[in-house]
Amino acid sequence: MTSSLFNPLDSDIRLNPYEAYKRFAQQGPIQRGHASIPGYESTWYFFGFEEARQVLKAPFHKPLFGTEVPNMDVDAVLTNDRSLIWQHLSEWPLFQNPPIHTVRRALLVDAFKEARLATLEESIRRDADKLLDNALSKSTFEIQQEFSYPLAVGAISKVLGVSCPDIFWFKSVTKKLADVLDLGYVPDAYAPGMAALNELITYIEEAIEWKKSHLADDLISQLIKPLNSDSNPDHNTIVSLITQVLFAGQETVADSIGIAVHTLINHPNQLTLLHNNPALLENAIKEILRFDCPVQFTGSRAASEDINFGEIKIAAGETTIIALGACNHDAKRFPNPEIFDIQRDLSGPELSFGHGIHYCLGVHLARMVMRVALEKLLERLPETWVLDSPTIWRNNNVLRGPSTLTLRLKNK
Ligand code: PIM
Numbered sequence: 001m002t003s004s005l006f007n008p009l010d011s012d013i014r015l016n017p018y019e020a021y022k023r024f025a026q027q028g029p030i031q032r033g034h035a036s037i038p039g040y041e042s043t044w045y046f047f048g049f050e051e052a053r054q055v056l057k058a059p060f061h062k063p064l065f066g067t068e069v070p071n072m073d074v075d076a077v078l079t080n081d082r083s084l085i086w087q088h089l090s091e092w093p094l095f096q097n098p099p100i101h102t103v104r105r106a107l108l109v110d111a112f113k114e115a116r117l118a119t120l121e122e123s124i125r126r127d128a129d130k131l132l133d134n135a136l137s138k139s140t141f142e143i144q145q146e147f148s149y150p151l152a153v154g155a156i157s158k159v160l161g162v163s164c165p166d167i168f169w170f171k172s173v174t175k176k177l178a179d180v181l182d183l184g185y186v187p188d189a190y191a192p193g194m195a196a197l198n199e200l201i202t203y204i205e206e207a208i209e210w211k212k213s214h215l216a217d218d219l220i221s222q223l224i225k226p227l228n229s230d231s232n233p234d235h236n237t238i239v240s241l242i243t244q245v246l247f248a249g250q251e252t253v254a255d256s257i258g259i260a261v262h263t264l265i266n267h268p269n270q271l272t273l274l275h276n277n278p279a280l281l282e283n284a285i286k287e288i289l290r291f292d293c294p295v296q297f298t299g300s301r302a303a304s305e306d307i308n309f310g311e312i313k314i315a316a317g318e319t320t321i322i323a324l325g326a327c328n329h330d331a332k333r334f335p336n337p338e339i340f341d342i343q344r345d346l347s348g349p350e351l352s353f354g355h356g357i358h359y360c361l362g363v364h365l366a367r368m369v370m371r372v373a374l375e376k377l378l379e380r381l382p383e384t385w386v387l388d389s390p391t392i393w394r395n396n397n398v399l400r401g402p403s404t405l406t407l408r409l410k411n412k
Contacts, residue, residue, distance in 0.1 A: 006045045007034035008183050008297060008323070008397050015393075017296060017400070018338065021047060021326035029330070030312045033321075043300065043319040044312070047326040049333035051309055053349060055320055056356040061301040062097045063358075082187075085180055085194045088201075091240035094248065094358065095299060101357065104241060107233060111159055111219040114364040120158045121368060127154045128376040136380060139410045140388045144402055145171075148257035148373065149250070155369045156249030160242065161218025162207045173200050177247055183297055183321075183397045197243065204242045208235075219245065253366050255294035255394070255401025257373045262402055263288055265385045267340045274342060275378055284342035285370050289352040290328045291340045297398050298322040298354060325400070327351050382409070 006024050007013070013020045024031065029048025035041040046052040055061055089095065093104040110116065128151055135146040150167050157164045173196040179186060180193035208224060215221040223238045233241070264271040274284055300319045307314050314320065328351060329337035334344070353360035360366070388408040394401055 005034040017325050046322045049327040049330040052322045052327045053355050063095045063299050063301050082190050085190055092244040112361050117364050124155050124372050128372055132380050141407045141409055143405045144258050148254040152250040152253035159219055161216055161220050204239050252294040253369050256370050258402035258405050259292045260288045262391050270342050280342050286346045287342050287344050293325050293352045294401050296325045296400050
């Protein structure tokens with residue numbers, strides 16, 4: 001049952017988010033949510049595109065973790081069972097504030113520049129072909145496990161300069177971290193998440209040891225090369241940077257490929273249009289991510305002072321969460337938002353990759369892997385894409401994407 005106060009944990013929001021957002025957005029672009037999540041009792045949800053851009057740019061709004069926020073009892077929010085894993089996760093630039101955020105993000109920026117990533121494209125393209133060589137010989141094709149996920153993990157491994165980890169193991173580890181990062185208080189996720197994190201840390205420490213004698217032009221080499229300066233990151237910082245890159249660099253990319261295929265299957269005319277006009281691919285990718293984005297909610301940010309948005313007064317210590325999917329369907333910014341149109345004019349500001357100092361570092365990687373994936377699928381799949389069974393969506397409120405998306409390749 002849905003209340004008149006927004007609760008991102010309501011099951012109908014996960015199952016049919018855009019209908020729910022539309023209903024709530026009619027009540028205004030900024031709304032106080034349901035007080036159901038411990039630590040987020042007085043959270044404001046942003047549904048308006050412009051308002052969201054404003055709050056993401058506002059310097060006095062900080063992510064919750066690791067910050068001093070007036071009127072907020074951070075210890076109460078970080079109760080014991082989750083504090084252990086958050087000690088590590090809150091080191092991620094994704095959850096940090098300046099000045100630490102600025103220093104750590106700067107350590108990653110070069111590896112994610114468009115020109116640098118372009119040097120990896122051919123090898124990612126070869127991976128895509130190999131995966132499809134294996135997958136397309138069968139009568140059905142489960143895109144996420146057989147294609148999107150290994151392609152995304154392979155791509156981020158190339159950025160880091162390590163060989164692709166065992167996909168089955170890696171998926172189980174990152175799934176447990178995704179459970180921890182779900183919105184709200186998820187007590188059952190913390191112990192398995194911590195165990196998974198420890199496995200990931202062991203894997204990364206081994207990779208770092210190996211890299212020390214195999215330095216190359218890659219991110220881990222950059223991070224561990226002595227810079228002869230006081231600003232060298234320490235070992236724990238390097239490990240946490242790599243856990244963030246490994247986690248964030250593949251989950252959402254794989255989800256985006258799955259979302260793209262699901263959306264195109266549901267809009268066969270647009271799929272045909274794209275087949276006949278490959279030059280539309282770049283705009284199609286933007287439209288896919290506007291229409292259905294893989295990160296539905298930003299992390300929570302607390303106001304460090306009182307702030308007014310028109311009639312709405314957000315008091316110091318109150319938290320804000322941007323409903324990115326809702327903002328991407330704000331009719332003031334995108335007329336007829338529920339229409340999926342790969343020719344839509346998408347010049348101008350966007351939000352699918354966030355905004356402000358936490359704007360997604362992986363934007364070029366995500367777009368490039370999506371482009372390679374879709375080019376290869378358009379080239380090698382039959383012209384009509386047919387689902388073999390209904391798409392199953394992942395069980396997470398923040399991260400959206402198909403967990404199972406099976407295409408029928410041959411009549412059985
Ligand atoms: N992953 C990639 N970019 C952002 C993310 C993310 C955002 C919120 C929670 C978990 C991952």
